[in-house]
Amino acid sequence: MTPIHLELTQPPAVRAALKNRWPQWLAQAGLLAGFVFTILIGLFGPAAGNANFAVIAVWIAWWTALKLVFIPLGGRAWCSLCPIPLPGEWLQRGALLGPASRGWGLGRVWPRRLRGAWLQVAGFALIGLFSAVILTEPRVTGWVLLGLIALAVVASLVFERRAFCRYLCPIGGFTGLYARLAPLALRVKDPAVCAAHTEKLCYTGCGAGYGCPWGNFPAAVRDNAYCGLCFECLRSCPRDNLAVSLRPFGQDVVARAGARLDEAWLALLMLGSVLVYTAVFLGPWGWLKTAAYSVGSPAWLGYAAGFGLINLGLLPALFLLAVWAGQKLSGSRRSLRAAFAGQARTLAPLGLAAWVAFTIAFAFVKFPLVWAVFADPLGLGWNLLGYSADTAWPDVSAFSRLAQAAVLALGMYGAARVAVRTADRVRAALPVIGFCLAATLGLLWLLIG
Amino acid sequence: MTPAALSRSRALGWAAWLAAAILILALPWPAFARTPADRVIRVEGRRFEYAPGTVAVNMGDRVTLELVATDVVHGLHLDGYNLTLTAEPGQTARLTFVADRPGTFRFRCSTTCGPLHPFMIGQLTVGTNDFFWRAAGLIGLAALAAVWGLRR
Amino acid sequence: MTRETLARLILGGLLAGALGLSLAAYGLARRDVIEIHGRMAEAGGWTPAALDATVGQPLRLRLVADDVVHGFAVGQMDWPAINLLPGRPVETMLTFDRPGRYTFYCTRWCGLGHWRMRGVIEVAGPGAAAAPAGPPLYVQLGLDLDAPRPASAAPLPEGRPSASRGAALAVEVPELGEPRGESPAAVWQALRAQAANESFDDAELWEAVAWLWRSQTTPAALAEGERLYAANCAACHGEAGAGDGVFAPELAHPAEHTQMGAGHQTQAPTAFTDPAGMLGVSPAVLHGKLIRGGMGTGMPAWGPVFTDAQAWALIDYLWTFQFDYAASP
Numbered sequence: 001m002t003p004i005h006l007e008l009t010q011p012p013a014v015r016a017a018l019k020n021r022w023p024q025w026l027a028q029a030g031l032l033a034g035f036v037f038t039i040l041i042g043l044f045g046p047a048a049g050n051a052n053f054a055v056i057a058v059w060i061a062w063w064t065a066l067k068l069v070f071i072p073l074g075g076r077a078w079c080s081l082c083p084i085p086l087p088g089e090w091l092q093r094g095a096l097l098g099p100a101s102r103g104w105g106l107g108r109v110w111p112r113r114l115r116g117a118w119l120q121v122a123g124f125a126l127i128g129l130f131s132a133v134i135l136t137e138p139r140v141t142g143w144v145l146l147g148l149i150a151l152a153v154v155a156s157l158v159f160e161r162r163a164f165c166r167y168l169c170p171i172g173g174f175t176g177l178y179a180r181l182a183p184l185a186l187r188v189k190d191p192a193v194c195a196a197h198t199e200k201l202c203y204t205g206c207g208a209g210y211g212c213p214w215g216n217f218p219a220a221v222r223d224n225a226y227c228g229l230c231f232e233c234l235r236s237c238p239r240d241n242l243a244v245s246l247r248p249f250g251q252d253v254v255a256r257a258g259a260r261l262d263e264a265w266l267a268l269l270m271l272g273s274v275l276v277y278t279a280v281f282l283g284p285w286g287w288l289k290t291a292a293y294s295v296g297s298p299a300w301l302g303y304a305a306g307f308g309l310i311n312l313g314l315l316p317a318l319f320l321l322a323v324w325a326g327q328k329l330s331g332s333r334r335s336l337r338a339a340f341a342g343q344a345r346t347l348a349p350l351g352l353a354a355w356v357a358f359t360i361a362f363a364f365v366k367f368p369l370v371w372a373v374f375a376d377p378l379g380l381g382w383n384l385l386g387y388s389a390d391t392a393w394p395d396v397s398a399f400s401r402l403a404q405a406a407v408l409a410l411g412m413y414g415a416a417r418v419a420v421r422t423a424d425r426v427r428a429a430l431p432v433i434g435f436c437l438a439a440t441l442g443l444l445w446l447l448i449g
Numbered sequence: 450m451t452p453a454a455l456s457r458s459r460a461l462g463w464a465a466w467l468a469a470a471i472l473i474l475a476l477p478w479p480a481f482a483r484t485p486a487d488r489v490i491r492v493e494g495r496r497f498e499y500a501p502g503t504v505a506v507n508m509g510d511r512v513t514l515e516l517v518a519t520d521v522v523h524g525l526h527l528d529g530y531n532l533t534l535t536a537e538p539g540q541t542a543r544l545t546f547v548a549d550r551p552g553t554f555r556f557r558c559s560t561t562c563g564p565l566h567p568f569m570i571g572q573l574t575v576g577t578n579d580f581f582w583r584a585a586g587l588i589g590l591a592a593l594a595a596v597w598g599l600r601r
Numbered sequence: 602m603t604r605e606t607l608a609r610l611i612l613g614g615l616l617a618g619a620l621g622l623s624l625a626a627y628g629l630a631r632r633d634v635i636e637i638h639g640r641m642a643e644a645g646g647w648t649p650a651a652l653d654a655t656v657g658q659p660l661r662l663r664l665v666a667d668d669v670v671h672g673f674a675v676g677q678m679d680w681p682a683i684n685l686l687p688g689r690p691v692e693t694m695l696t697f698d699r700p701g702r703y704t705f706y707c708t709r710w711c712g713l714g715h716w717r718m719r720g721v722i723e724v725a726g727p728g729a730a731a732a733p734a735g736p737p738l739y740v741q742l743g744l745d746l747d748a749p750r751p752a753s754a755a756p757l758p759e760g761r762p763s764a765s766r767g768a769a770l771a772v773e774v775p776e777l778g779e780p781r782g783e784s785p786a787a788v789w790q791a792l793r794a795q796a797a798n799e800s801f802d803d804a805e806l807w808e809a810v811a812w813l814w815r816s817q818t819t820p821a822a823l824a825e826g827e828r829l830y831a832a833n834c835a836a837c838h839g840e841a842g843a844g845d846g847v848f849a850p851e852l853a854h855p856a857e858h859t860q861m862g863a864g865h866q867t868q869a870p871t872a873f874t875d876p877a878g879m880l881g882v883s884p885a886v887l888h889g890k891l892i893r894g895g896m897g898t899g900m901p902a903w904g905p906v907f908t909d910a911q912a913w914a915l916i917d918y919l920w921t922f923q924f925d926y927a928a929s930p
Contacts, residue, residue: 025608033615040623047638047667049564051688096612098605136564281568282555286498289565365528365557366567378623380630381663381690389686397528397554405584409591416595426596433592440588448553449581493847519847521641521711522670538710538847539835561687562669 006246007189009234018231018244019208024080025097032083035145037377042142046379052138056373058145059135064363066175067355072249075179079172080229084149085165088156089213099207105157110167110215116262120173121269125311127170128273129304132280132292162213165228173266178352179224180252180345181414186229186244187221193241194219202233202242209236218242223252225263250414253348254421261337264344265312268319271347271439272311274354278446282361319344322431330428339423343432346419350436353411354443357404361447364396401448412440466594473586478551478579485509485547492516492571494523494536496563499556499571506548508576513545524559527573533559551576634661634692639671639685639707642714647705649720656726660695672708675722676906677731682708697722701730704905710836713848716901737904739889742782746889747896753786753881755793758807761925767812770805773797780817781884785810785923789880811924818917822910823926826918829911833903837870842922844872852899867899873922880923888916 009015017023042054049055070078090096094103133140148169155164165172188194194202202218205211209232212218216226218233234242279285280292280303291299323340326332332339368391375387415436416429423429488510493500494517506512516525516536525534525542529550536542558569638648644667654660664673666685674682675695683691697703707718739746773795777783783791792798792806801809831840837852839845853869873879891912894902903912920926 021604026611029608029612029615032612033619036616037619037623040620044627046665046688047640048561048687050561050567095605097608098603132565136567282570284498284502284571286495286500286502286569289497289568293565362567369567378626378630379665379688379690380626381692389689395528395531401580401584405580405587408584409587412588413591413595416592417599420596420599426600429596433596437589437592441585444581444584444588448584449578517847518710520713522709537832537836538715539833539837539840540831541840560670564668 004246004248008184008244008246010243015234015240019235021097021235024231027081028083028086031081032086035083035149039142039145039149041377041379042138042145045138047138049136049138050369051373051376051379052141053373053377053379054141054145055136055138056369058141060363060366061370064359066171067352067359068363071175071178071182072352072356073182074184074229075182075224076175076227076229077182077184079165079175080231082165084169085152085156085162087149088153088164089162091153092156092160093210100205100210105160107160108158110159110163114167116167116260117173117176117266118262119167120170121262121266123168123170124173124266124269124273125308128269128276128307128311130295131277132289133295135281136293161211161215162228166214166226174270176225177263177267177270178348178355180348181250181352182224183246183249183251184229184244185224185247185251186218186227186231186234186242188219189241189243191219193239197239197241201236201238205232206236206238208238209233211236222258223255225252250349250418253345253414253418255342255345257342259338259341259345259422261341264341264347265316267344267347267351268316269311271351271354272315274351274358275439275443275446276307276310278358278361278443282358283446319347319432319435322435325431326423326428329430330423330425332424332428334424339428342422343419343429345422346415346432346436349411349414349418350439351411353407353414354440356411357407357443357447360400360403360407364400368393404447405444408440408444412436415440462597466590466597469590470587473583473590476583478577480508480551480576483507483509485511487511487513489513489515492525493519494525494558494562494569495519496521497558497565497569499525499569502571503574504571505574508548508551510548510575511545512548513543516542521562522560523562523569525556525571526559527554527556529554535560548575551578552580553578630663634663636663636665636690637673637720638665638667639673639718640667641669641712642717643712644668646718647707647720651720652705652722654695654697654722654724656697656700656724656728658696658726660697660722661692662695663690663692665690669711670709671711671718674706674708676704676706677908678703679908684709695722697724697726699728699731700724700726706906708832713851715836719905737889737892738779738781738885742779742885744782744883744886744889746886746893750881752877753784753790755786755789755880756803757876757880758804761923762804762807762811763925763927764808764811764815765925765927765929767805767808767810768815770801770809770812772801772806772809772812774809774813779885780813781888784883784886785814785880787883788813811926814920814924815926818914822914822917823921825911826914826916827921829907829915830918834915837899838873839870842873842919844870844875846870855899866897868897870899873919876923879919884913884916884920887919888912891916 009018038054038057041052045054046052066078092103092105094101127134134144151168152164155168200217203211212233213230214226214228221227280288291303294300320340323343324336327334327336327339371385372387375385376382416433419429419432419436420426486507488506490504490512492504492514514534516523516534518536518538520538522535522537526532529552530546532544532546534542534544553572553574556571556573558566562569635652640646652660664683664685666687668687670687671685672682673685674680683693685691701724703722703724705720705722707715711718772792775791775795777788777791789806789810792809798806835846837846837848839849849870852867855867871878890900892902892904894900907915
């Protein structure tokens with residue numbers, strides 16, 4: 001049975017719209033201007049977090065859209081619009097839009113030792129330690145955004161291609177891991193065409209398009225994790241051998257070979273983070289919130305230690321135990337390391353469902369804040385969109401708990417399927433399924449218990 | 450089995466799973482009848498928590514909620530019942546309602562009280578939180594269905 | 602024009618738009634208006650906290666709460682207080698008729714340091730300064746607010762004596778000097794000393810004192826006092842006057858808490874329900890403590906905030922914790 005496969009770039013108009021650089025570029029340039037505005041408001045706008053455009057637009061509007069829309073449906077679709085790498089990339093190319101001129105930068109190759117997702121694991125953990133401050137303090141949000149764009153510029157000037165996106169961006173690690181579940185994919189149509197084509201313009205670049213900024217050779221791309229949907233290969237390929245397609249969900253998740261240990265750690269960290277965040281931000285425990293917020297205090301050191309211990313110690317240990325038990329139960333001969341990395345793919349549907357459920361818990365309740373800051377983006381007391389604090393909002397709690405239960409059940413279904421398919425035998429998958437069930441029920445209890 | 454029979458039995462199997470899911474969600478929950486009581490529940494609001502943070506009442510109770518702010522102005526909005534209170538230190542806010550909807554409901558601060566204000570949350574359980582157990586059952590069922598679907 | 606040039610123009614336009622629009626909006630919004638930010642006292646209070654104004658010239662202010670709910674009002678003026686919700690700026694205009702030094706203050710409880718959230722407006726210009734109505738009563742009477750008050754010889758009443766019942770008694774009232782300069786216990790003793798009052802028992806005389814106290818105020822003043830008490834006093838002295846407000850534990854044991862910051866001496870707030878403490882004190886002393894502040898007790902000085910009428914309304918209301926002012930007993 002061939003899976004359903006719908007080529008979106010079949011209609012010439014769609015293909016032309018993607019091959020033309022302007023539509024994407026205009027969207028990116030507009031978002032960059034919005035990003036600059038956001039940084040300005042973060043640094044100089046209202047001091048109260050929930051009235052500051054930067055805090056609300058980034059941590060409620062964008063962060064929610066990313067998890068509820070972009071990643072589940074489009075994988076790395078946000079990356080195709082993201083403004084953060086643009087200034088660096090433009091400097092690197094010496095051009096905004098046109099063919100590359102001399103450009104600046106050293107063009108170094110990214111160090112072999114730093115490849116993989118390890119830096120993203122560190123970055124994501126670091127964000128976790130400071131999340132209570134980053135999420136609520138406009139100035140900190142402003143500095144973090146500014147820091148990200150500065151880091152991206154430096155990375156572009158020192159290294160070749162999009163080193164920042166591929167190896168440094170903490171959100172990129174998050175997005176890439178869960179992008180494997182998305183139905184949207186940019187792939188070569190016929191690998192034979194690529195094999196016969198000796199110039200590999202998709203990698204080296206040509207007048208029509210740059211060489212893959214993500215350092216991929218498109219014919220070798222098997223999953224969504226590291227394709228940033230920048231569409232350069234679609235433009236550069238002289239044979240029109242690339243297509244954007246829709247497929248069923250979760251096609252890229254199962255990999256019996258080639259699963260990587262760094263991705264397993266990233267997946268565990270992201271699962272642990274959502275559990276910790278739910279407990280801290282949505283739980284009834286004020287001391288936990290205060291500890292997470294008081295950066296530098298003894299309480300915060302305790303929180304940081306707990307965060308590290310749970311995410312980098314306890315959770316990986318439990319997962320390893322589950323994998324080991326599965327190996328024992330089924331008498332598998334796979335190395336524990338390979339089984340650990342392979343079975344960790346289970347955490348993709350589980351983790352995404354967890355993040356979606358966590359997001360549902362506050363996104364709808366806090367939506368009026370989004371309206372309010374868009375009505376008064378500078379915090380000057382404007383009301384551009386007819387916002388009123390007295391508007392009665394529909395009570396979304398009944399709907400959102402139903403949605404949370406459904407999403408978590410769906411995630412559990414996906415996780416159990418991946419667990420079985422990445423294990424040697426069904427029996428080997430059972431302990432891992434048990435681990436997933438425990439994590440999901442734990443989150444369910446934190447959310448609606 | 451012929452391929453047609455196989456696909457028919459699969460379809461039947463999925464229908465059974467679906468039926469089980471609906472059953473889990475819709476099955477009547479045994480309710481233990483208790484005489485409704487009048488209850489006064491005093492909740493202290495301080496940055497950024499309620500004390501107590503979790504409150505339980507029985508179905509049908511007449512609940513008087515007293516919100517006492519102990520540092521700055523705080524609010525309390527109760528999900529599900531759509532009630533809002535605002536209290537200032539020295540001015541306790543009260544309201545009375547009949548707890549006629551079962552389940553666990555979050556209440557959150559509705560007056561900006563500092564950086565972590567959006568996360569100042571407590572919970573009220575009326576009767577039993579049967580939805581949690583139904584959802585847990587649904588999640589377990591999803592795991593079973595996944596394994597069943599991949600059986601060889 | 603090449604594509605690249607066009608792109609550069611567009612990008613330049615977009616970035617200049619984002620920068621320019623926000624700068625222009627801020628610039629225009631801040632023209633001719635003073636922006637005052639309010640934060641909890643320990644985070645800085647009002648910024649700026651000192652303003653200058655001229656008689657007859659409107660002072661345009663934009664008020665912004667930066668952290669929690671605050672309120673803005675000018676002391677001793679009957680302008681309505683302005684509520685400040687965080688991130689919701691409010692613009693207002695103040696015009697002063699007379700020169701002088703005015704206090705502006707926070708009207709919503711924003712932590713134990715709430716009362717420290719004050720600033721001054723120096724109003725210059727022609728005309729006579731807002732004249733004080735003479736020295737406060739305790740100064741006129743030469744009372745020492747901090748003198749220890751020995752226990753009164755008068756027996757304490759049981760429960761709250763009813764003013765209405767006191768009104769029905771034909772008690773002989775001796776000539777009292779300034780009625781607000783005497784404590785209830787002193788007045789009770791003066792009544793007891795009258796030979797004509799011999800037929801009344803101790804409790805009846807307390808009811809007569811309650812009636813005398815009530816006849817010095819009005820229902821309107823009591824209502825105003827009740828409102829002022831709830832908004833300004835109840836957080837420490839308790840909603841029922843028992844000295845058990847939400848900040849009381851912290852004031853009683855300042856060392857165990859940090860809200861006030863180090864170096865602030867405080868003590869447990871006075872319980873207005875305690876007859877031994879209250880009945881020996883004159884309204885003039887209470888009024889003095891109210892407007893001067895408690896000197897090392899944590900009691901703020903409310904003089905610059907309340908008008909004379911407001912301060913006396915508040916003092917009148919305090920006696921309802923001792924006396925039953927209800928129309929029928």
